[in-house]
Structures are given as C-alpha cells and as structure tokens.
Amino acid sequence: MTALDAVVYGADELVAGPTADGSGLETYEDGAVAIVDGTVAAVGPTAEVTAEYPPENASHTVDASGQAVVPGFVDPHTHALFAGDRADEFAAKLRGKSYQDILAEGGGILRTVRAVRDADEETLLSNLLAHLDTMLAHGTTTVEVKSGYGLDTETELRMLRVIDSADDIHPVDVVPTFMGAHAVPEGWDTDDYTASVVDEQIPAVESQGIAEFCDVFCEEGVFSVAQSRRVLEAGIAAGLTPKVHAEELAHIGGTQLAADVGAASADHLLHATSEDIDALVEADVTPVLLPGTAFGLGATYADAAAFRDRGAPVAVATDFNPNCHSHSMGFALSLACVEMGLTPAEALVAGTKHAALALDRTDGLGTLREGAPGDAVVLAAPSHVHIPYQYGTNVVDTVLKDGSVVST
Numbered sequence: 001m002t003a004l005d006a007v008v009y010g011a012d013e014l015v016a017g018p019t020a021d022g023s024g025l026e027t028y029e030d031g032a033v034a035i036v037d038g039t040v041a042a043v044g045p046t047a048e049v050t051a052e053y054p055p056e057n058a059s060h061t062v063d064a065s066g067q068a069v070v071p072g073f074v075d076p077h078t079h080a081l082f083a084g085d086r087a088d089e090f091a092a093k094l095r096g097k098s099y100q101d102i103l104a105e106g107g108g109i110l111r112t113v114r115a116v117r118d119a120d121e122e123t124l125l126s127n128l129l130a131h132l133d134t135m136l137a138h139g140t141t142t143v144e145v146k147s148g149y150g151l152d153t154e155t156e157l158r159m160l161r162v163i164d165s166a167d168d169i170h171p172v173d174v175v176p177t178f179m180g181a182h183a184v185p186e187g188w189d190t191d192d193y194t195a196s197v198v199d200e201q202i203p204a205v206e207s208q209g210i211a212e213f214c215d216v217f218c219e220e221g222v223f224s225v226a227q228s229r230r231v232l233e234a235g236i237a238a239g240l241t242p243k244v245h246a247e248e249l250a251h252i253g254g255t256q257l258a259a260d261v262g263a264a265s266a267d268h269l270l271h272a273t274s275e276d277i278d279a280l281v282e283a284d285v286t287p288v289l290l291p292g293t294a295f296g297l298g299a300t301y302a303d304a305a306a307f308r309d310r311g312a313p314v315a316v317a318t319d320f321n322p323n324c325h326s327h328s329m330g331f332a333l334s335l336a337c338v339e340m341g342l343t344p345a346e347a348l349v350a351g352t353k354h355a356a357l358a359l360d361r362t363d364g365l366g367t368l369r370e371g372a373p374g375d376a377v378v379l380a381a382p383s384h385v386h387i388p389y390q391y392g393t394n395v396v397d398t399v400l401k402d403g404s405v406v407s408t
C-alpha cells in the first residue's frame, strides 16, 4: 500500500531544480508536486499532477496560489550544537578586535569548548533542538552539524550522540560530522593534539559509528596542511569522508589538500586562488561558501562568480555557530547575490542541489524531481527571487518534510 502524503498545487512558480545544463531553473507556472511515501512522485502543471494525484486523497494539501514552491533548503556547514553565546565577542569585534585575537586570549572556540564540556547531554540536546526549530521555520530541511566543541574524546563522542538523537527526534535531517580538529585545546602542543585526534578520538568515533564526515580547521595558527592531512587520512581509514575548512583567514594550501584527499567539500575559501578553483573542479570537490561568516567578521567575501565561471557547483551554507549566529539560509542567499555575484536562481541552487552535493547526497535531495525526497518550502511570495530580495525577512510560509507539513 502506498500513501499519498501530500499534494501542493496551484503555485505561481514551482521550482523543480536546476535545468539540465545548469544555466537556469526548471520551473512550472501554476505548478504542483505530489509526494507519495515521502518521495516526489510527480511534478508539473497542476492540471496534470492533480489528475493523477487528486488533492482530496492526500494526507496534506497545500493550495499555493499566489506563492512559489522551492525544494527544502540544505544547509551543508554548521556548528549548531553548542552552549552559551558569544554576543560580547560580536561587540568586541565591532570595536576592532580580530577573531584570532579573541581566540589567542582563550575566547572564541575555546570559550565555547568550556561551555560545552560543562553542559550535560540534556541541555545540549535541548539547545540543538531549539536551533533546529528555528532553521526549519526558515526552510531548512537538511542540515550538517559538526562536533568540535569538545576537543577531548569523551565530549566529542557526547556531541555526536546528541547530534544523532536530534536527528531521531526532529523532522530536520541532521548529518553528523566529527571535527575534533577544530581548535587546539588549552595547554596542548598542536602536534601532540593532532596525534591524539588520530590515535584516540578517531578510533573512538569509528567504533561509536555515528559520524559520516571528518572536518579539520586547516588554518594559519591552527592546524597546518601536514597536520590536517594526518587527521583526514586517519578519518578516511576509519570510513569518514573528508571535509576541509580552507583558506578562510589566510592562504595556506587547504584547498589543494581537499583536492588531494578527495574531500566532499572545501569550505570558506575566501583566499582561494584560481589554481585552487581549478584543483577543486578537477577533483570534483564541492566549494561551500559561507557569506554570513564574512559578513560577521567584516571580511572580504569569497568570489562565488569565479567558482561558477569555472563550472564549480557552488554551494552556500549559514555556518551557524556562536561566531555567526544566523540560522537563515535566506539571509546567506541574499549575501551570496549582493556580495558574491550569484543570481537569485544560482543562489537557490547553491542552497539546495549543490548543498546536497557537498554532503555527497545524490538521491535528488535539493530538487523536487520525481524520486527526490519530499522536502518542499512554500514561500509567502510569488517567486524564488523573493528569497534573496526580502533580506532580513523570513519569506517561508509552509515547510514539508518527507511529504508531511512540519512547519506553518
């Protein structure tokens, strides 16, 4: 027995995904989508879809007249599990303090590490669930969440357990990434800490069996390219797909490393060169750009248009974390257009289909094509252009996850 979960019909504009040549969007005027057993069964003109799938037979129906329907957002880079906040550091940065100064004084990531080590599992879980609620209300239906505020085996495993529980409980799909190499904990030498990530944390993470990716902060003054490589190669041996925080604050070669180890993505890339872009394209590594972080740091934005012009599948993420406290893919997509040179259509693909590629999802996630997960966002606006256009406004009206209305 199959179940007709949902029919969304009468949309002014229904975006099924990028066109086959990637140059635009495949859209339907007066469009509809039918979702059967959690999966898109039909998409197209309302008359055709509803003839085969009558709305009156569906568990959920949405009359989307006057509205646009787009695939659910995929946010492929967050540090959404943490305790406390760092609002005072935001204010200090406005007074001229740098991110690195704050970290060197034991603030930044290290401060959040202390807060997370002190928090019990229940608190961490309720913090993460609250953030997922906000993300869902802003249209995010799949999110990657990294560990990396534990920096010891016990707390890293605790973070991954919480991420796994949140995935079980919450409608948003949560993709778990191990990031023991997020910073060097206080009192440690970087080489010694790298060895402990490789020799202790990764084997423990492997036997726990929750994490899917392994990420590293490959950055001047944090983990060198050689140290990052050790971590990522140990991760690969443990079945974890690599990801790299690369060329965020300085250019040290993290992009080339991502290409060498066959990473799923290289992220940040503010200082990537044209050779770096070529290396990523050649190695099929998805570039993930994080304009909200550049916004908060007052930094220069990554050059999204340069990646696009070389044919790279540019993805955009929020990087939601205590240093970049934005849950909103819509805001990230506004910045991607205004500050990084993407069109609204390219920005939407960056936050859906290409974001799914950054998570190695090739099952149609990030599209509303037949066979794709039934994750859709109905906007309180008539076209996808309103997502970046209405910056600072949540234009999301209704969210469907696997064919169920989960947010209105």
Ligand code: NIG
Binding pocket: 079, 108, 109, 112, 217, 245, 248, 293, 319, 321, 322, 323, 324
């Ligand atoms: O991607 N750069 C490293 N990690 C995060 C920031 C995490 C934090 O500051 O707590 C990022 O921006």
Ligand code: FE
Binding pocket: 077, 078, 079, 245, 319
């Ligand atoms: Fe990050």
